[in-house]
Amino acid sequence: MVESPDVTLELAAREDAPLLANLLELYAHDLSGTFGLDIGADGRFGYKTLPLYWSEPERKFPFFIRSATGVVGFALVTRGSPVTDDPDDFDVAEFFVLRRHRRSEVGRCAAELLWDRFAVRWIVRVSEGNRGGCEFWRRVIPAYSRGRYSHSTRPGATHPWRVFSFDSRNRGASA
């Protein structure tokens, strides 16, 4: 059994935008094959909506995932999901662990910290073309929700989307 890593979540401040933007480049590169992403003329993938994470602090939450060695990933969360009508559903928009730190339970710990932090209905969307991501959520969500989750499939541009939903209110979380 892998020992649980010492993982924390830290809300990223506006001054941290360049660091988050750099990590988003690594994330986009990782998923560029799945989604057919190309870099722009500046050699970057870019993430146009990143500034909204500080201009809409009630609806968008940017987190760094930290372990003993420093920043090891990030999670971007939005209040309101593109796949549901309830504006108070929380959506895991992006989620990333640096390659060097993968398969050490960093992702699982960070996801659980995230879900415990906000007592809400959560939506997690993953492209079926992202096999590692699918396997990860398929392992972590049933365990966290103790089997009380639903999932469905929606059409996507390159691959179908798998959509999970579950409620973290059942776990005594506080918003």
Ligand SMILES: CC(C)(COP(=O)(O)OP(=O)(O)OC[C@H]1O[C@@H](n2cnc3c(N)ncnc32)[C@H](O)[C@@H]1OP(=O)(O)O)[C@@H](O)C(=O)NCCC(=O)NCCS
């Ligand atoms: C998906 C991702 C976040 C997983 O992070 P991680 O820290 O490696 O995940 P964990 O170590 O907590 O994995 C927990 C379990 O999930 C499953 N899992 C995780 N990654 C997997 C993979 N690539 N293939 C198969 N199963 C995987 C395993 O069951 C794992 O437990 P095990 O290592 O004991 O077998 C990471 O690989 C990543 O950032 N990938 C690129 C970005 C991405 O796909 N993000 C999700 C977008 S929806």
